[in-house]
Amino acid sequence: MKIYTGTGDRGKTSLFSGERVSKNNPRIEAYGDLDELNSVIGAVMAALEKNQQPLTEELRSVQAFLLAAGAWLATTPGAASGRLLKPFTGEPVQWLEAAIDRMNASLPDLKQFILPGGHLSASLAHMARTVCRRTERRTIELVEREDAATGAAETLRNILVFLNRLSDYLFVVARYCNHVTGHGEILWEP
Amino acid sequence: MGTVNPKGGFSAALTGRQWIAPEILEFRLRRPAGFDFIPGQFVRFDMGGYQREYTMISKQGDATIDFCIDVKEPGHFSSAIQAADIGAIFKIIGPLGHFIHQGTTARPAVFVATGTGVAPFVAFCRTGVRGALLLHGVGDPGRLIYRQVLRDGVQSYVACISREFAGAGGDHFPGRVTRYLESQLPPGTYDFYLCGGRAMIRDAVAIIDRRFDGSRLFVEAYND
Numbered sequence: 208m209k210i211y212t213g214t215g216d217r218g219k220t221s222l223f224s225g226e227r228v229s230k231n232n233p234r235i236e237a238y239g240d241l242d243e244l245n246s247v248i249g250a251v252m253a254a255l256e257k258n259q260q261p262l263t264e265e266l267r268s269v270q271a272f273l274l275a276a277g278a279w280l281a282t283t284p285g286a287a288s289g290r291l292l293k294p295f296t297g298e299p300v301q302w303l304e305a306a307i308d309r310m311n312a313s314l315p316d317l318k319q320f321i322l323p324g325g326h327l328s329a330s331l332a333h334m335a336r337t338v339c340r341r342t343e344r345r346t347i348e349l350v351e352r353e354d355a356a357t358g359a360a361e362t363l364r365n366i367l368v369f370l371n372r373l374s375d376y377l378f379v380v381a382r383y384c385n386h387v388t389g390h391g392e393i394l395w396e397p
Numbered sequence: 398m399g400t401v402n403p404k405g406g407f408s409a410a411l412t413g414r415q416w417i418a419p420e421i422l423e424f425r426l427r428r429p430a431g432f433d434f435i436p437g438q439f440v441r442f443d444m445g446g447y448q449r450e451y452t453m454i455s456k457q458g459d460a461t462i463d464f465c466i467d468v469k470e471p472g473h474f475s476s477a478i479q480a481a482d483i484g485a486i487f488k489i490i491g492p493l494g495h496f497i498h499q500g501t502t503a504r505p506a507v508f509v510a511t512g513t514g515v516a517p518f519v520a521f522c523r524t525g526v527r528g529a530l531l532l533h534g535v536g537d538p539g540r541l542i543y544r545q546v547l548r549d550g551v552q553s554y555v556a557c558i559s560r561e562f563a564g565a566g567g568d569h570f571p572g573r574v575t576r577y578l579e580s581q582l583p584p585g586t587y588d589f590y591l592c593g594g595r596a597m598i599r600d601a602v603a604i605i606d607r608r609f610d611g612s613r614l615f616v617e618a619y620n621d
Binding site for chain 1: 435495497498499500588595598599602603605606610612613614615616
């Protein structure tokens with residue numbers, strides 16, 4: 208299978224809903240960051256110890272949610288192409304919250320700020336968390352534009368909540384990875 | 398909610414086939430229970446790991462799902478479909494793809510196809526899509542398949558014959574589809590639907606970006 212068509216060689220690309228836009232369009236910026244986030248999560252998975260299969264599978268589910276979110280970010284509201292996409296509801300947020308509570312139950316209470324680092328998987332999870340925050344900022348920009356333009360975008364709002372919760376989840380994943388690999392947390396000493 | 402890709406695949410029996418043009422074979426499979434699609438979508442044929450993708454040309458809800466295949470370049474699948482007994486079972490995965498009609502908009506629709514890339518537009522027309530301009534590019538007018546279905550469905554049908562051809566008659570545009578876009582289509586904002594080889598798509602998109610700013614673009618690229 209060839210992966211190139213040469214249709215983006217002049218700085219434009221097509222949204223899923225057909226519009227030809229500049230590659231620095233806010234939608235492209237948003238789902239580009241989402242793509243970056245997904246890649247860093249892939250790196251977290253690659254760095255996990257072999258005995259962390261349940262967490263690997265959980266992160267794979269997160270990757271699938273991110274791909275679904277990316278398809279929505281690439282689609283303008285009301286486009287017919289949207290009928291091919293699965294609705295992005297509030298369910299993934301509930302799923303993330305349950306995962307956060309499950310991991311947190313095995314972690315010591317956090318009483319101080321911690322510094323990113325420790326085991327490679329934990330360090331990459333912190334990196335994923337920061338990319339997630341950036342993605343969230345870009346998506347907020349998009350939601351505000353859509354609200355002004357269409358007064359709609361319920362799906363984008365669900366994605367925004369998902370990204371907000373995902374950064375919390377990745378913070379807990381980082382702590383969890385350090386905990387299960389025997390790396391102590393690096394406390395911030397001002 | 399539209400048709401989504403179900404997990405796993407379907408088994409479908411071959412019910413018939415016929416040559417519709419030199420080296421272009423149409424074949425039909427019995428539509429498996431539970432299989433539905435949106436016109437413009439395709440399925441992946443899985444033959445023990447060897448996979449090929451073809452777009453449905455039939456209408457939603459028909460008893461069969463129909464395809465056309467260019468056998469000019471002999472391949473594993475094209476050989477198999479020609480040799481298979483009626484009743485032979487094929488495994489299909491899908492429906493797949495997002496090359497669907499977006500509905501009528503303020504932008505006129507322009508369908509652009511080369512060769513058997515006309516398949517999704519046949520499905521569109523059979524499902525009642527109307528009002529588009531269709532450009533069908535072929536090297537040989539004998540390969541202008543589904544002419545009647547397309548003529549009945551679209552507002553304007555233009556056959557683009559890219560090669561000198563004796564006796565081609567006068568009702569075609571003498572040149573590639575891209576030359577038509579470049580020289581004949583009035584400036585404006587359109588919904589372009591492109592289906593065909595990658596070279597055509599690359600060239601057409603360059604023209605669209607240059608001449609038809611603000612248009613929308615939907616692409617289905619065939620492997621060359």
